[in-house]
Amino acid sequence: MEKYELIAPCHFGLEAVLKREIQDLGYEVSEVEDGKVTFLGDAGAIVRANMFLRTTERVLLKVAKIKAVTFEELFEKTKALPWEKYIPQDGKFWVAKANSVKSQLFSPSDIQSIMKKAMVERLKAVYHVDWFEEDGASFPVRVAFMKDVATIGIDTSGISLHKRGYRQMISKAPITETLAAALLMLTPWNKDRILVDPFCGSGTFPIEAAMIAANIAPGLNRNFLCEDWRHLISRKHWYEVREEAQGMINLSVDTDIQGYDLDPEMVKGARENAERAGVDKLIHFQQRDIKDLSHPKKYGFIVTNPPYGERLEDKENLPSLYETIGERYQALDSWSMYLITAYQDAERCIGRKADKNRKIYNGMIKTYFYQFLGPKPPKKKRSSADEKIDLCNRQ
Structure with missing residues (x-):
């Protein structure tokens, strides 16, 4: 099964917590940066990360990392990416969010517009069409520039993962x-x-x-955008992971x-x-x-x-x-x-x-x-029954 690089954004300062969560799910972490953790996984990992990770805001399917200092360079390098690998002919695609830090390209709206045009040109050539209906599943792209290097990913989650589905009454100064x-x-x-x-x-x-x-898995009572990505993620993955989550409660x-x-x-x-x-x-x-x-x-x-x-x-x-x-x-x-x-x-x-x-x-x-920090509680005294079980296990 194909392996992907997946990006999990989080609050600045809490990367170590998210890294531990990802590793506890059994996935290899490839990079930890300010506000995000990148890890490796297959299609099932996309499902399980959305379902079980408590501390990430969303899960992005990483497309590429490119360097661009001009809009022409951004256009050409975006156009060269294999978008058809992820987006089917009827897919709805757009650059949903762009941000830029310490980069020569700093206008989010211009970055979004240039990248959308490049994606259209690429997919027109691949699918041999002049127009896309875009009436299928959604593929919102997110791009983050840092020192002229853009990290590009497709959002698999949709609505932010902090929205578990239970909170309707919200206080004046809520914490997510x-x-x-x-x-x-x-x-x-x-x-x-x-x-x-x-x-x-x-x-x-x-x-x-x-x-x-x-x-209780944080994603159990909500839906995810990538549930409609049937060409990449089978329905079997969703059935299995929801069943796994239900069985853990x-x-x-x-x-x-x-x-x-x-x-x-x-x-x-x-x-x-x-x-x-x-x-x-x-x-x-x-x-x-x-x-x-x-x-x-x-x-x-x-x-x-x-x-x-x-x-x-x-x-x-x-x-x-x-x-x-x-x-x-x-x-x-x-x-x-x-x-x-x-x-x-x-x-x-x-x-x-x-x-x-x-x-x-x-x-x-x-x-x-x-x-x-208060003191640690004293360790509970072990019963004689527990000691007998340990003795039997050692023999």
Whole structure:
């Protein structure tokens, strides 16, 4: 079966998380760059990457990497690419997005127009036609210029993969599903540990955590653009991967995941979102103020996206809010806290310097993922039955 190069874009600063995800799926990573990971796989890998990757925005089928410093050069090199390998005669094709960094060709609209013309010329010669109806499957092309080198790929996903299909109620400052999943995967949290989000908004952190705990594939309840690419990806691949994803789900998992918000409408919406995601039985949502945050158990996790003054009228309340966060965290014995915020004085107001700090761009906003690490829980004592099983296995 033919091997392709596939490109998975992600948030800047989270490439290592995505790389690990891809490797866990069994695919070879060929390149890691700022904001994207390239890997090798067959047609089945396109399906599985769209279905199972939690931290990428989309999956691109890489066509080529070319260098171009003039529009004439861009036209000729685009025209020389084997577009017929991917796009059938009735395919609908266009350059959906172009961006350019530190390159001589910097106008996105001109790049898009020139490349579309070149693709048309190539396919006219191959298919011996003068006009394309473009009434078949869609093949949106994306091109990214970096220092005069263009990476060209065809989008296999369609609607961004952060849209899992469950989130209809959205908070004022939402965090995307892909970013929430990536941040959770940066922590040592697992399904056996307590997780609380005291600013849950539309419920994204708790819902993504519950989907991870129950092993629910993020792409299970949505469709993908490349499902119509029947000349490249057989229907059998889709049936098999959906069946694989269904078989992995474990809704009987024992979890302690909680989401709080001061706004009752947000709590109601978060519950509805969780129900659409199929994890409402795994999460406890409640209307609660941050000042009332408490938990009787040890070794839990706070993972949250607190307000950081997007509106001017909110900024004056931030110092007292973050002081309260610090006070409530200090009262939680042996807990860890992970919060993403753009608020510059977060550490000072919390009253403790973070053990780790990672810069992450949430959209166009530069944020920091502050990591306050609590102690590890003691290892559980092994039962005599477990020891007997180990002894038998060694013999």
